[in-house]
Amino acid sequence: MAKTPVRFTLNGSETALFVDGGANLLDTLRRGVGDLSPKYGCGQGTCGTCTVLIDGEPHLSCLTLAETVEGRSIETTGGLSNGADLHPLQRVFMENFGAQCGYCTPGMLMAAKALLAKNPNPSREEVVEAISGNICRCTGYEPIIDAILATAGQMRGRVA
Amino acid sequence: MALHKGRGFACINYPIGMNLGGDPSQALVHSTPDGKFMVSLSAIDLGQGMKSVTRQIAAETLGVPVADVYVDTADSDTGPHDMGSFASRGTHRVGNAVIRAAAEARAAMMEAAADELEVNPADLDTDGEGNIHVKGAPGRSITVADTAIAAQFKQGKTLSGRGIFLIPTSDVDADTGEMTPVSCFAHAAVVVDLEVDDETGEVTVSQVNSAYEVGRALNPKMVEQQLIGGAWMGISHALYETTEPYYPDRSHGPDDYNSYLMPGAGDVVPHNIAVLERPAEDAPFGGKGPGEMCANPLLPAVANAIYNAVGVRCDMLPITPEKVLRGIQANGGAQPKGTF
Numbered sequence: 001m002a003k004t005p006v007r008f009t010l011n012g013s014e015t016a017l018f019v020d021g022g023a024n025l026l027d028t029l030r031r032g033v034g035d036l037s038p039k040y041g042c043g044q045g046t047c048g049t050c051t052v053l054i055d056g057e058p059h060l061s062c063l064t065l066a067e068t069v070e071g072r073s074i075e076t077t078g079g080l081s082n083g084a085d086l087h088p089l090q091r092v093f094m095e096n097f098g099a100q101c102g103y104c105t106p107g108m109l110m111a112a113k114a115l116l117a118k119n120p121n122p123s124r125e126e127v128v129e130a131i132s133g134n135i136c137r138c139t140g141y142e143p144i145i146d147a148i149l150a151t152a153g154q155m156r157g158r159v160a
Numbered sequence: 161m162a163l164h165k166g167r168g169f170a171c172i173n174y175p176i177g178m179n180l181g182g183d184p185s186q187a188l189v190h191s192t193p194d195g196k197f198m199v200s201l202s203a204i205d206l207g208q209g210m211k212s213v214t215r216q217i218a219a220e221t222l223g224v225p226v227a228d229v230y231v232d233t234a235d236s237d238t239g240p241h242d243m244g245s246f247a248s249r250g251t252h253r254v255g256n257a258v259i260r261a262a263a264e265a266r267a268a269m270m271e272a273a274a275d276e277l278e279v280n281p282a283d284l285d286t287d288g289e290g291n292i293h294v295k296g297a298p299g300r301s302i303t304v305a306d307t308a309i310a311a312q313f314k315q316g317k318t319l320s321g322r323g324i325f326l327i328p329t330s331d332v333d334a335d336t337g338e339m340t341p342v343s344c345f346a347h348a349a350v351v352v353d354l355e356v357d358d359e360t361g362e363v364t365v366s367q368v369n370s371a372y373e374v375g376r377a378l379n380p381k382m383v384e385q386q387l388i389g390g391a392w393m394g395i396s397h398a399l400y401e402t403t404e405p406y407y408p409d410r411s412h413g414p415d416d417y418n419s420y421l422m423p424g425a426g427d428v429v430p431h432n433i434a435v436l437e438r439p440a441e442d443a444p445f446g447g448k449g450p451g452e453m454c455a456n457p458l459l460p461a462v463a464n465a466i467y468n469a470v471g472v473r474c475d476m477l478p479i480t481p482e483k484v485l486r487g488i489q490a491n492g493g494a495q496p497k498g499t500f
Contacts, residue, residue: 046417097385101207138393141425
């Protein structure tokens with residue numbers, strides 16, 4: 001099968017590879033690039049754990065054709081921390097016990113990051129709306145919502 | 161049409177583990193040459209906190225900092241035997257096994273330290289910060305790390321321990337049918353408030369209030385997390401989730417998340433929890449288990465609340481709008497049972 005060259009930045013790094021026609025972004029990131037941080041859940045866009053940011057917007061990478069990200073900027077959970085320094089979202093998720101099995105966490109973190117970038121002062125309803133495409137089996141969502149609200153408060157505090 | 165408020169109550173005595181074949185769990189504990197301790201288990205952490213709780217239990221029993229204890233789980237090819245993570249048995253069964261293994265390893269550690277300090281092991285104590293000292297003479301001490309190094313390179317001993325927890329098998333009394341299947345129970349009582357739409361049959365939960373008795377909450381934040389998440393799983397089973405909506409007919413079953421209903425973040429309602437602690441005698445540091453029983457009482461409480469709201473008694477789960485509506489129609493209309 002003919003391969004297509006695709007170039008994009010992944011968490012700030014120039015990335016280029018050949019993909020099969022029809023290859024999705026999730027497979028491309030996990031198998032092609034080796035970034036295992038976005039997870040495969042349902043493979044049909046209903047669970048949200050594969051959520052990545054494309055030019056800052058949350059997208060379901062399992063439903064995104066890899067060829068369509070040519071020249072664009074991709075962010076995954078793998079790029080959130082700076083070495084041992086966790087991103088505020090990661091730290092506050094931990095402090096709020098925002099994960100149990102952890103499988104939904106990468107998607108939750110990316111959905112939350114996109115929200116806070118656009119809206120640093122979200123209401124509880126806005127947080128719920130932002131993660132409404134992400135399913136969590138373990139936590140009952142409460143600690144995740146609390147963690148995103150707490151992160152927003154802390155990040156505002158730092159800027160001010 | 162009208163919205164009818166309903167309140168339902170349910171309580172539960174939940175058996176911790178199940179005594180089929182003694183329900184055994186094994187644990188092995190050994191020190192590394194730098195004085196850290198490794199706990200080997202085949203118990204599985206699915207996110208419920210098995211690793212954290214067994215780590216706390218091992219550190220407490222060994223008398224060393226939590227940071228110096230590592231827990232390795234869930235490879236049944238290489239680990240000691242375990243029955244698994246089910247029936248809320250983890251904290252109780254595995255915790256008890258870890259206490260026994262850690263106590264044996266602690267005895268070996270104290271003997272090795274006693275050799276180095278030339279005292280009787282019975283005269284030694286740990287400070288929980290990585291030191292072993294002579295009781296009443298904190299100046300006369302050796303670090304756990306130096307003790308492990310001496311055991312490994314000088315004394316030729318391992319600082320290790322084995323533990324198993326096994327419940328004596330309880331036979332069934334032929335005359336009465338009586339047996340003792342479990343060693344202890346956890347308890348819970350929940351009150352669910354909800355609204356039923358008598359035109360659509362839709363049920364909307366508005367609040368949950370609960371009290372859970374878990375022995376001792378060995379890790380209070382994780383207990384709370386388990387209770388909140390588990391209660392939602394219970395509500396979800398009561399109202400939404402099924403693989404056979406017309407059981408035993410297999411038709412119309414879901415085959416993906418589009419058709420398998422689960423609660424989303426927008427469905428969450430306030431849940432006020434009181435955690436009651438009555439340490440159980442045979443439980444590790446008194447902790448029983450808040451596993452499965454955090455979900456179970458929600459199902460009857462929701463069913464009771466729906467009966468209270470519109471007088472419809474559903475005995476098949478999940479209680480879908482269709483079942484509620486059929487019940488209302490069969491009764492000739494909603495029959496609220498009054499407030500309480």
